Amino acid sequence: MNKTLQQIKYSQETEDLARFSKALGHPTRLIILKYLSNQSCCYTGDLVDILPLAQSTISQHLKELKEAGLIDGEVNPPRIRYCINQKNWKKSKKLFQTLFQEDFNFFSVVKL
C-alpha cells in the first residue's frame, strides 16, 4: 500500500537548507563562492578569466547562486558587480551548524 503525494510541506528551515545545499552542490559554484568570499566582490568577466567555461555557463551559475539568495548582483553598467549576500550567507552557515550539531532534538528542528 504505497502512498502517493506530489507535494510535501517541509519546514522553512528544511526548505532553506535544501536550497542552499543545492546551490553549493556544484564545484564551479563552490569556486565562485570561495572566490567571492575572498575578493568580497567581482564581475562576471573575472570569473570568465579564471574558469575554463563559456561565459554563458558562468552567467547561468551566477543566476542560480543569486536565486538561492547566496549572492547579489549590483548593476554597474555595462558590468554587474557580484557580492556575497552576507545576510543569507550567515543564515546558511547557521543552518549547516545546526545540521551538524552533535546533539539536537529531531522534533524541535524537523517539522514535516
Added chain:
Amino acid sequence: MNKTLQQIKYSQETEDLARFSKALGHPTRLIILKYLSNQSCCYTGDLVDILPLAQSTISQHLKELKEAGLIDGEVNPPRIRYCINQKNWKKSKKLFQTLFQEDFNFFSVVKL
C-alpha cells in the same frame, strides 16, 4: 572568444564538498539525515512510515545518500539497517566549516 572544455579538474576538497552538498540538496534527504542522526540507525520502513512518499522513492533517496558516502546500509535480512557514516559525516562537517570560515586563503583551498 569563448572557451570550450567539458571536463574540469577540481581539487578533491571541492569535489567532496560539492558531492556532499548535492546530497543535502533535497528536503527529503535532510529529513532522513536528521532522523538518522537522532536515532543513530533505522530501517527503510521507518522512513516509509514517516514520509508521505512511495517506498521506491525513499529507497532512491537512500541510495543517493549512500553513494555520496553520508550513510551506510548494513544488510540485516530481510531488512537493511541504515546509519550515518560517521567518518564522512565529520568530514563534510569540516568542509562546511572551512567554507564558512570568516577568513581563509582562497588559493590555499581552491585549486582548479
Added chain:
DNA sequence: ATAGTTAATCGTAAATATACGATAAATAAT
C-alpha cells in the same frame, strides 16, 4: 552615429533527478 565591451538571455542538446507503480530477491513465519 558607430563601434566596442560586458553580461544576460535564448535556443538547444544531453545528462541527471524525482517521482511513481510493478516486480524481484531474500528471508522469516506458518
Added chain:
DNA sequence: ATTATTTATCGTATATTTACGATTAACTAT
C-alpha cells in the same frame, strides 16, 4: 512448501540541470 515481509531495482514519465553558441540589451568610448 507456501505465504508474508521488507526493500532494492526496473521501467517510465516528467522536470531540472548543465553545457554550449548565438543573440540581444545596455552602456562606453570614439
